[in-house]
Amino acid sequence: MTDYDTATGFLGEWGRFQQQVFFLLCLTIIPNGFTGLSIVFLADTPAHRCLIPAHVNLTAAWKNSSIPLEEDTQSGALAPSKCSRYKLEEIVSFSDRGLLPGVDVNLSNVATEDCLDGWEYDRSVYVSTIVTEWDLVCEDRWKNPLTSSLFFCGVLTGSFISGQLSDRYGRKIVLFVTMAVQTVFTFIQVFSPSWTMFCAVFFVVGVGQISNYVAAFVLGTEILGQRVRTIYSTAGVTLFFGLGYMLLPLFAFFIRDWRMLLLGLSLPGFLSVPLWWYIPESPRWLLSQGRVEEADAIMRDAAKRNKIEPPPVIFGALQKELQSERRRAHNICDLLRSRNIRWISVTLWLVWNTLTIAYFALSLNTANLHGNAYFNCFLSAVVEMPAYTLSWIMFRWCSRRLSLFSTLFMGGLFLLFIQLIPANLIYLAITLEMMGKFAVTTAFAIVYAYTAELYPTVLRNTAVGACSMASRIGSIIAPYFIYLRSYSISLPYILMGSLTALTGLLSLLLPESYGMPLPDTITHMQHFPGCCQKTPYTLTQTEEKERTAERKSPVVP
Template sequence: MQASDYDDVTTFLGEWGSFQKRIMLLLCISAIPNGLSLFSIVFLADTPAHHCAIPSNANISAEWINYSIPLEEDKGVMRYNKCTRYKLDVIQRLSDNRSVPGIDVNVTEIEQESCKDGWEYDKSIYVSTIVSEWDLVCSDAWKVPVITSTCFFGILAGSFISGQLSDRFGRKIVLFGTIGLHTLFTFILILSTSWFMFSALFFFVGMGGLNTFLIAFVLGAEILTPCLRTIYSTVGISIFFAIGYMLLPLAAFFIRDWRMLLIAINVPGVFYLPLWRLIPESPRWLLSQGRVEEAEAILRAAARKNRVTAPEVIFQPLQTENKTEKLSRHNVGDLVKSKNIRWITIMLSFVWIAVSIGYFALSLNSSNLHGNPFLNCFLSAAVEVPGIILSWPLLRSCSRRLCLFATLFLGGVLPLFTLLIPRDLKLVSIALEMMGKFGFSVAFTIVYPFTAELYPTVLRNTAVGTCSMAARLGSIAAPYFLYLGTYSKSLPYILMGGLCVLGGLLSLLLPETYGMPLPETLDHMQTIQRFKKTQNSNTLSGDTTAVENDSVF
């Protein structure tokens, strides 16, 4: 049964009844825990100001203690060196000899050594982070991007598994399974006793994290009526994600200990699990599995909620026949089976990688910007709201390909101009980064429905999950893009900008889905630009000119 048939059959429900309101609200709320937890590493693993510790039993006079650590320039300000100190035995000997630093002795001529007695951390911002607890600084600073990437590796694995599981076993059971997995392992994460243990557990937290958003996105797109899909897939679920993201710096501002912060951001997930009874399975998915009675039961319950009368027979036998394709017979291999689908998958995956690198790099960089880290993170979250709102009219009236190109170009190029801004104009640099984040927010909001529109129902969740898996490669790389900034400030921006512009150009080659109904089978998929001449009569673009105005997003 084609998308237009399904939408025609279910018109008796109406557009905006109690059933649609409840489903849309509940699925949107599921995005709040995602927004809270996804960027929590910004505060959990932030690096406080630090310098080498001087042990209390060192027998060094107070006058010499202030000169025991070299000074260095950091962003135009003189600060204590973070990783070295002057040799303590020399300092002790000079202190015993009553030498005066700067007068009797030139301290800069004393040989330096590493922080053998650990570090002292500034606690004016954080009581503790995983960095200060396990000394992930100096020679061990590489462990911080590894920890961040581990979470995204978990999301990568979860994207690969959850998409196929939800196409095979249903959207609902996998949705709540990923929420439960994320909630359970976040609580276990609090018990970590080392950075390695934290990383291992963080992998499983990632497996259940952002994948909840993906499954809820597909579930809502399949249950809601055509006019509501655009609202849900852009303004709806994305706004609630941004709300969760904005709540993160608020929670971190009041809770400065990393373990207590984890408890606070995990509470919404606990309260969401009991909503199992209120969210139904996708009738579209049930129909693709041949479970017609269950699909009709859900729609009849929806009709009662909306106070309308359902037809005696909702789906005619001919409408539910699917002799050639069933969801259980399809897997991720079908995404590269034919030449056309393979090229769509490859190009779309690169676009997702480009969007992901830009979005996550700028998001994770918020704590490194000048000024208050909590305010910067809040601005990084808040700037997504106008981007999400703008994406709604763009999806309703503009080409998907042109929108993706424009927003990727904007997000990749604008942050480059921060390299040209004088050091004393720090607010201008922050503004340019936020404008770049705005561009990536719009691009991310558009790429989700664009991907769902390109693939058929029998592969839609697998396709979105696989593209999200490709995006995770970008999010895994994002922390290392930032790490390259320790060697060259311009390198992360140049690499990110180049990838995003290339991704935008590739998006122009993808099929246009604006004004087209959702494809139900592989034969309904459109061809990309270079294969237009080879498309056969079974493709959707060859026989649906009459329904071009029946936009589904």
Template sequence: MYGTNYDDVTEFLGDWGPFQRRTSLLLCMSILSNGLIVFSIVFLAATPPHHCAIAPNANISAEWINYSIPLEEDNGEMRYSKCTRYKLDVIKLLSDNGSVPGIDVNITEIEQESCKDGWEYDRERYVSTIVSEWDLVCSDAWKVPMTTSIFLIGWLIGSLISGQLSDRFGRKIILFGTMGVQTLFTFFLSFSTSWLMFSALLFVVGFTIISKYVAAFVLGTEILSPRIRMIYSTVGISIFFAVGYMLLPLMAFFIRDWRMLLIAMAVPGVFSFPFWRFIPESPRWLLSQGRVEEAEAILRGAAKMNRVTAPEVIFQPLQEENHMKKLKRTNICDLVKSNSIRWITIMLGFVWMIICIGYFALSLNTSNLSGDRFLNFFFSGAVEVPAYILSWPLFHFCPRRLCLFAMLCFCGAVLLVTQLIPRDFSSVSIALEMMGKFGFSVAFCIVYPFTAELYPTVLRNTAIGACCMACRLGGIAAPYFVYLGTYYKSLPYILLGSFCVFGGLLSLLLPETYGMPLPETIDHMQTIQRCKKKQTSIQQVILH
């Protein structure tokens, strides 16, 4: 049967010939722009130090200008108020009378007013951001986190739709289609004339981020041999995402204007368009659609490139079986059609959500750490590189369920310990948060290929898209977990740590795929559930 011997049939290609090297490298390079864009909002929507502007025609003495902004306590330091100023008409009257602040007049007794003349922003760190461009501060400060939420909602919709489109129309066309849309709309973002326009365009960019990543991930997974597949899905594609992640603070350091930064971020996408000629469609997907001749043509071209001889007949015995199945369409409803698949989908959804909450919460919190924001962000990306490197031997030699269980429990333990560290030991807290980011990165790197191994070819992209949708729900919730710290500092760590331990235990209930071939149909998927009966009994206990 095709579902059990595809890897054996295509073994003549070898593991790591020129075809595999070129395809995997180009697919990885196409993801680099994702790393640039995902957390770019940290710099695009950064809020510089600011205070109320004083009208240039107010005709106030320099001495009174220095005292026209109230001082407020901020984290133990006295700073200028960000949203209020003393009433200018009173200040002007006192200035004209020659009164001296603090001597002739107690300035704290002067009535205050809002920033009617706008704000003045510190330009030392950022020349311009969307915050300083459209004054997204004080009463409009809610628009900054809303911008991130809109981006993630686009990501959520993309997770829901793109997988089904990819399973219907092919991996390659979705990969390059979303690549083109992402590049164009990132460029269009730099010409935004209002916050509303910026948010609408950013929604589209968010839609393409996950669509492109999942298409590239699945395409490489289905083309490469089992041994190389593990390296590609754990280390390869993730390393290039991390490279883009680390390039972002470097670009933001040298390009301090948000419009120019967006133009620079669009450039890598332009150079990815020529990859269309060299990246083929997935032969596995073509076979699932009954397009046997096209699949054979791709494999014969790969054999020629690898300088090996392809068999005279590759898939001939399977043509009749695939022809009977090519009219059978799958959709997202198939993820919950049978009891066993339904439980796998539900449990994976919770695991993905928990990983995403932790990963995004720690990533977004990087800007709140002490020290230089650019360096902190760079280190936050750099810590992912050893995490991805470690994920490969773990995925290669260890059962998938145990890897997820170990990483999630490790993250839970680190977060629960972090909230016990006294405030005076901030460096220890930062180190523990980086360790948590390391663990979440490993878990993310494992859960993607694990999910791809659980679902069949006809449903694989849809399944990963659905799991990414659950992941995005976690991403949307992540900022609010961080916000809970304003009420009780330890609450985010306690909640995240507890959820991680729960997710680790939940992952033990999933089927094990270590050493199993990729399933091609839903029937094949059911055959790898070696613990099906045991899981059903556990689930019945949970339900009751």
């Protein structure tokens, strides 16, 4: 369907129909911004220490001294222990005898014990989080990063199934079904009686979260014209995702209880229900399924909204190619079937994987930065807005391949430089981290649109979903990159910086799609150039058969 843009060119680029599709699809993206990163506040760990039961009769001096001092792994200074206390029997005995801590008693000789009566949490920032609710600290602190990882396991699952469902049943139906899944299960999370239940529901939220994002992304990419498509796939969906991300710290600042915060975050999803009657199905997808009459009806309705008279026959010239494509159903296996598409897929999977590690690790790390957690999260979100704008500028006028390479490589360098900053220059380190986040975010916006341009209509949603699915290995392990801070503050930045810079070099192997029409069949795809290929690319037997079938296929009556 190489003439699709020509066949629909009579609509113009920016009429009332395109404006409606653009903004309504962008609105569906907003909940993804605060759902995907809400765990920053839902599972933040406030300052804590062992609880001294109220019935224990201790003087004020002994209560203050009942927690041993330990060296903090991040600052290096002495701080009260978070996971142990002096044995209360001995402390009570000393207190009853009127002895003074540090004067009459050498506390270094007193045995310690675990927090047998639970923990006392600092309530100055949060009324409650899932950490304070279910004591996810000390021996159970491994559950905190696992909570995020299980959400991203849901994202992985959603990426795997949603793309294939969308290519089979349609972009629109998958978009609204998964929006409902995300909203309803976020609401169910409010009533979680245990950490296990919370994680199980959070997994399903992850399934819905990525599925509706990819469906909305592909739907807009296929409906809109070439120029508006570039704006939508780079600045459009990403800016509205960033808007949702910016709303997250504002919600969290005014709602300090995790259950009420989740309730507030679930409500906007219910407002999206009326959009079903205003967002159409993708005409490109309908044509790929042979449903020419439905695609024709959508185009005529669009022409009516744009106050344009449509031609008598809109898609007549495309039906020959449609016939050959309908003969064979496509699935995720086609992404590896031929040499050309296989190399493109594997390279993109590696790029996406590294990007998700860097993006989500830096986003989840905002609660650990020096200063106010709400401001740091808001700053991290604000940094994304100019990044998305830059991605649109680069995608509009620059080489796709060089744009992806430059942003990845620079992001890696910024993260590597953080380890060279002296410990006392905290704000300089934060600035470098935000510059790294800026570059990685720009690359993330570019790779989404770049991927959609490289794959054909018959596989586009499956391909974007598969890339997203492959990248979730990175998002699943991203919380554990932050967990490495407990051993060394520099280690996460060294690993993320090295991976990002090396992947930037790898991205130079991808084909260029700047100025090329969207491919509609597998044989229309750009060829993978590689780094050592000296001879022109030749079609495989599978690709040659498909091309021959296209040429010989009869025109659909």
